[in-house]
Amino acid sequence: MNAAASLRRIGLPRLVVHLSVLLICIIWLIPTLGILVTSFRDPAQITSSGWWTAFTSASQTTASRLADPSAARQEGSNYVISGSVFEEGQGGTVRAFGTRVAAPAEFEAGQPADLGDGETLTVNGDGSYTYTKNGPFEGERGRRVYLQVATPPTFTTQNYNTVLTSQGIGQAFVNSLTVAIPSTIIPILIAAFAAYALSWMEFPGRALIIAMVVGLIVVPLQMSLIPLLRMYNEIGAFFGVPSRSYAGIWLAHSAFGMPLAIYLLRNYIAGLPKEIIESARVDGASDFEIFVKIILPLSFPALASFSIFQFLWTWNDLLVAMVFLGTNREQLVLTGALNALLGSMGGRWEILTASAFISILVPLLVFFGLQRYLVRGLLAGSVKGG
Amino acid sequence: MISQIVSAVGVVIAGVFACALYYWLSDKLLQIVFPVPKENVRAASINLNRRAVVRPWLFMGPALILLGVYLVYPVVATFILSFYDRGGVNFVGLANYRWAIFDGQFRQSIFNNILWLAVVPAACTFFGLVIAVLTDRIWWGNIAKSLVFMPMAISFVGASVIWKFVYEYRGGNETQIGLLNAIVQSFGGDPQVWISMPFWNNFFLMVILIWIQTGFAMVILSAALRGIPEETIEAAVIDGANGWQIFWKIMVPQIWGTIAVVWTTITILVLKVFDIVLTMTNGQWSTMVLANLMFDWMFRGGGDSGRSAVIALVIMAAVTPIMIWNIRQANKEMGGH
Numbered sequence: 001m002n003a004a005a006s007l008r009r010i011g012l013p014r015l016v017v018h019l020s021v022l023l024i025c026i027i028w029l030i031p032t033l034g035i036l037v038t039s040f041r042d043p044a045q046i047t048s049s050g051w052w053t054a055f056t057s058a059s060q061t062t063a064s065r066l067a068d069p070s071a072a073r074q075e076g077s078n079y080v081i082s083g084s085v086f087e088e089g090q091g092g093t094v095r096a097f098g099t100r101v102a103a104p105a106e107f108e109a110g111q112p113a114d115l116g117d118g119e120t121l122t123v124n125g126d127g128s129y130t131y132t133k134n135g136p137f138e139g140e141r142g143r144r145v146y147l148q149v150a151t152p153p154t155f156t157t158q159n160y161n162t163v164l165t166s167q168g169i170g171q172a173f174v175n176s177l178t179v180a181i182p183s184t185i186i187p188i189l190i191a192a193f194a195a196y197a198l199s200w201m202e203f204p205g206r207a208l209i210i211a212m213v214v215g216l217i218v219v220p221l222q223m224s225l226i227p228l229l230r231m232y233n234e235i236g237a238f239f240g241v242p243s244r245s246y247a248g249i250w251l252a253h254s255a256f257g258m259p260l261a262i263y264l265l266r267n268y269i270a271g272l273p274k275e276i277i278e279s280a281r282v283d284g285a286s287d288f289e290i291f292v293k294i295i296l297p298l299s300f301p302a303l304a305s306f307s308i309f310q311f312l313w314t315w316n317d318l319l320v321a322m323v324f325l326g327t328n329r330e331q332l333v334l335t336g337a338l339n340a341l342l343g344s345m346g347g348r349w350e351i352l353t354a355s356a357f358i359s360i361l362v363p364l365l366v367f368f369g370l371q372r373y374l375v376r377g378l379l380a381g382s383v384k385g386g
Numbered sequence: 387m388i389s390q391i392v393s394a395v396g397v398v399i400a401g402v403f404a405c406a407l408y409y410w411l412s413d414k415l416l417q418i419v420f421p422v423p424k425e426n427v428r429a430a431s432i433n434l435n436r437r438a439v440v441r442p443w444l445f446m447g448p449a450l451i452l453l454g455v456y457l458v459y460p461v462v463a464t465f466i467l468s469f470y471d472r473g474g475v476n477f478v479g480l481a482n483y484r485w486a487i488f489d490g491q492f493r494q495s496i497f498n499n500i501l502w503l504a505v506v507p508a509a510c511t512f513f514g515l516v517i518a519v520l521t522d523r524i525w526w527g528n529i530a531k532s533l534v535f536m537p538m539a540i541s542f543v544g545a546s547v548i549w550k551f552v553y554e555y556r557g558g559n560e561t562q563i564g565l566l567n568a569i570v571q572s573f574g575g576d577p578q579v580w581i582s583m584p585f586w587n588n589f590f591l592m593v594i595l596i597w598i599q600t601g602f603a604m605v606i607l608s609a610a611l612r613g614i615p616e617e618t619i620e621a622a623v624i625d626g627a628n629g630w631q632i633f634w635k636i637m638v639p640q641i642w643g644t645i646a647v648v649w650t651t652i653t654i655l656v657l658k659v660f661d662i663v664l665t666m667t668n669g670q671w672s673t674m675v676l677a678n679l680m681f682d683w684m685f686r687g688g689g690d691s692g693r694s695a696v697i698a699l700v701i702m703a704a705v706t707p708i709m710i711w712n713i714r715q716a717n718k719e720m721g722g723h
Contacts, residue, residue, distance in 0.1 A: 014524075021520050021659070025533045028597065031548045034565060038551065050563050178394040187396045187452075189405045196447035197442040207720070209446070214716040216457050218709045220658050222680050222698040226454060226691050227463035230474065256457030258449055287441060288413035293721070316541030318661045319681070327529065335543040339665050342547065349551060349563070356547035360540045367539035371532065377603065379609050 032044035032360075039353040040155045046349050054153055060092075061104045062147050066121075066129065076244035077132050086127040086146055092149040097123040104146030123147070159354040167345075168329060169355050172337035176359075178246055179321065179333055180314040184307050190254070191261035192269075192303065196291050198262070199270035200277060210266070216259040225323055228252065232324065244326040253317075254326050257310045264380055268302035269295055305377025308370050312363050334359040405448070412444040459700070468695035472688075481691040483522055492697070494672055495679045499704075502595075502659060502675065507652040509596045511645060514603025518611055519633065521604075531608070535601035542598070542661030549594045550666060553580040582671040591673060594662050599655065603648045610644035611637060650708045657704050676701050 038051045048060065064085040072079040085094065098106035099115060107113035112122045118134035123145065130141070164170040197203075198210055235245025272295070280290050296303075314320075318335040325331050332340065338355055345351045368373065418435035420440075443450075455664055471478045486492045499529035517534055521527035537545060554564030562568045581587050614637055622636045637643075652655040660677040668671045669682065683690050 017523055018518055021517075021524060021527070021530045024517055024520075025530050028534050028537070028600075030565070031552050031597070032536070035548050036553055047560075049561055050565070050568050051625075052565070052568075116549075172436075174390055181394050182397045182401060184567050186401045186405070189402060189451065190448045193405075193409055194446040197445035201438070201442040201445070203439065203442040207717070209450075210720065211713045211717060212458075213453070214713050215709050216453060218654050218705050218712060219457055219461060220654075220677075220698070220701045220705055222658065222677055223464050223702050224460040225681075226467060226684060226695055227460040227700065230691070246394075246397075250401075251452070252456060255452040258452050259457070264451060286413055286417075287445070288409060291409075298557065311538055316540070316544075318543050318664070319677075323684075335541050335661070337695065338543045338547060342550070342665055352547055353551065356544050358545040363541070364536070365534060365540040368532070371535070374538075375535075375605055378605055 012147045035353040035356050038349055039158065039159055041159075041350070042154050042156055043159070043348075043350040044150075045154065054155075058153065060149050062145060062149055063104075064147055065102075065144055066131055066142040068142050069139055069144075072133075072137050079136050081131040081137065081142075084127045084146060085123060085129055085145065090129075092151040093125050094123050094127055094147050095125075095150050096148040096191055096224050097121075098146045099143065101146060105148040121145070159350040160358070163351055163354045163358065167341065167351060167355065168332065169334070169358055170339055171330070172332050172334045172360060175331060176315055176334040176362075178206045178247055179253070179325070180311055182246075182250045183257070183314040186250060187254040187257050187261050188303055188307060189311065191258055191306070192265050192296065192299065194262050195265035195269050195290065196287075196295055198266050199272075201287070213262045213266075217263060219259075221256060221319060224256070225319075229323060238343070242326060244328075244331070246325070246331075249320065249324040253310075253314050254318055256320065257306075257313065260309070262307050264306050264377060265299060265302050267380055268299050301376060302380070303374065304370070304373040305380065308366060308374050309377055311366060315363055333376060406421065408446065408448065412447075413441075416441060416444065438553045444645065451560075464695045464698050464702075467691050468699055470692050472690035474604050474691045478692065482696045485693060486696050486700075487590050491674055491679060495676045495697075496700070498588055499657065502592060502656045503653060505589070505600070506592050506595050506656045507649045509592075510599040510603045510652050511648050513596070513600040514605075514648065515607050515638075515645070517604045518608035519637075520656045522608060522611060531601075534604055537598045538601045541597065542594075543665050545594050545598055546662055546665035549590075549597070550581070551557060553590060577658060581667055581673075587671055587673055588665065591662055591666050594666070595659060599652050603652065606644060606648050607641065610641040614640050650711070654705055654708060657701050684707055 034051050037054050041051065041054055045054070064087075066085070067081050067083045068079070071083070072081045074080075077083055085097075086092070094109045095245055096105035097113075098104045099121070100106070107121075107123075109123055109125050111122050115121055120132045121128040121129065122131075128330055129145075164173075198206060198213075232243045232248055235241075276298075277290060278293060280294055285293070316335060317333075318339060321333045321336055325333065325336075327336060327340070334355075338352075338359055341355055416437050420436045422430040422433050424430070467474050468482055469477060469479060471481075517531075519584065521530045521534075526529075540548070552565045553567075554562075555567055556562055556564070562571055562577050566580060571577055576715070580590050583590075618636055618640065619632060620634050627635070658677055659675055663669060663673055663675050663678045665683070669675075669678045676697055680694050683697065685693040
C-alpha cells in the first residue's frame, strides 16, 4: 500500500475528489478544444456564434418578408398567401417566428398563430408558410416576419486547405522539420561521448567540468544572443555567405541543448553497472568499442528522453529561430509563421486556429506516443527550465 | 519542399557519420601515436597512461567546443559589450547601466518580471501539488494527469493563440466568441478587452504559462509523493491525524527538496519568458518583460548591443543564485563518484 492509498482510507469523500479532478480536466482541456473545434468550422459561423455551440444547431434571428398582398388567392371566404420565407439557396429549420421585432420568437413553428384582425399565419419548419385572412389583404408590400432559424452545424476542412497552401503554413511545416530533426539527432552523439568520458574516465578537472555543465544548464539564452549574432554576421560577411542559415541554427540548437544532454546522459551512464564495463576492459575492448557496443545500447531510455525534450524544444522554439534564421517568409518555422499570422490575420480565427493546430499536432503526437520517456527525462533532469 | 526534407535527412546522416568517424579516428590515432609494444612493458605502461590522459579530452572535445563557443564565450562577451556603445565599438563605461536605471520601460519590465516571479512559480507548484495529490487517489488519475500534462508539449506561441481565442473581445453588439467574455456575459457582466487592461493583463498572460507548467510541477511532485515512506503516514493515521494534517504536516515537509527544485526550475523559465508576451501583446499596454525588452533593443533602430547586453545581464544576475545552488546540489550528489 502506498502513501496515497492510506490517505484514501481517511481522506475527503471520494466523490468530491472525482468531481474536482473532472473539473480540473475540463478547465485544462477546454482552451485547446476551442481551437480544434473552431479550426473545422465555417468562417461565417465562427464569427456568428461561440465554438461551444458548434455541435448544436446555430440559432439565428433573421427577418423576412411575406409575398405581396397581390399574390393572395381567394379560398372560399378566406384570402390566402403562401410561399417560403427562405430565399433561394438559403437553408435551415425555422424554430419560431413572430411579427414584432421585440418578440421575434413569439410563436412556435408549425402552429397557426392568431395575429388578430382575422389573420392567421403558420410558418412551418421547412420555411413554407400560409397566411390567411377572412377578408382581402390591404397594403402594397408583404408583411414583415421575424424568424428564429436553426442552421445545422457544418464542418469543413477548407480552413486547413487554405492555410497549408496560401498562408505558407505548409512551407513552414517543412522548415520546422528541417530545423528540428538535425538539431535533435546531432547533439545526442556528441553529448553521449562527453557523458561517457565524464562518467567512466578519471582525469584531473573532471569535477570542474561537471560543475560547469550543471551551471550552463540554466544560463539564459539571452546571454548568448548578442555575441553570437555578431559572430554570425562577421562569419557571413567574411565568407560571403548568408549569415542566417540552417547550418547556423542546427549548431546553435545543438549547443544550447548540450548542457542538459550531457547532464542527463552522464547521470544515466554513471549509473550503469561497473562490472559490465570492467569485464569488457579486461577482455581488451577499447573505450570506443565499449561505448558503441555497450554504453549506447544500454542508455537507450536516456537517449530517448533527451531526444524527445530536444525535439519538443526545437520544434516549439521561437526566439532562436527568429534570431538565427530570421523572419524571411521562405525560412519561417511554424512558430514564426504563427506569430506573423497573429499580426497580419488578427481576428481571422479560421486561419489562426487551423495554423495553430497544425503547429501543435506533431508535438502532441510525440507527447502521447512517448509520454513515458518524457516523464522519465523530466524526473532525471528537472533542473533546466525549458 | 521535398528536396529540403531530403537535405535535412542527409545532414542528419552525414552529421552522425562525421561524429562517429571523428571518435573512431581519434581512438585509432591515439593507438598509433602511443603504441603499446608487447616486448617493452615499461614503455607500454607509460603509453597506456598517456592514452588515458589524452582520451577523455578527445571524447569531450566536440562538446566542449560547442559549449565554449555558444555559451561560455558569449557570457563573457555580453558582459564586455555592456560597457560599449550601440555598435559595440566605443567604450562608454557605465552609461548603459545608467540608462537602464532611469528608463521607464526598463523599470516597467523589472516590475512585471517580479510580478511574474511572485505569481507563476507559486501557482504552478500549488496547482501541481493539489492535482498530484488528487489524481493519486482515483483510478482514472493517470488519464487526468495526461490531460493536465499535455500543454507541456504545446509551444508558447501555440498556447498564445489558444488563449488569445479565449480572451477574444468583439466590440459593439456582436456575439462574443471568446469563451471568457461569453462567460462574463452569461453572468450579466460586460465584455472586456482583457489583454489591454493595464496591470491586470499581466495576469491574463501569466495564466498561459501556469496552464503550461502546472503539468510539469504535477509530474515531479507526484513522483516525490509516491516516494514518501509508508510508515510515516501509517504512524500519523494511528495518532489520529486527519487528511488535511497528514498532507501539510507529514507529506509536504518530506518533499520540500522536490518543491524547491520545481519552484526554481519554473523561476528560471519565468525569467526567460518571451514568446507569450511577444505574441499576445508585444509588450504593449504595459506588459513588457526583460526578455522582450532585450530582444527589442537587439533590433530597435538597427540594434543597440550595449543596452541589450545590460538587460541580458540583469536576467543572468537573477538566475545566478539558482545556478550556484544547483551546482552545490550536484556536487553533493556526486560525492559518491
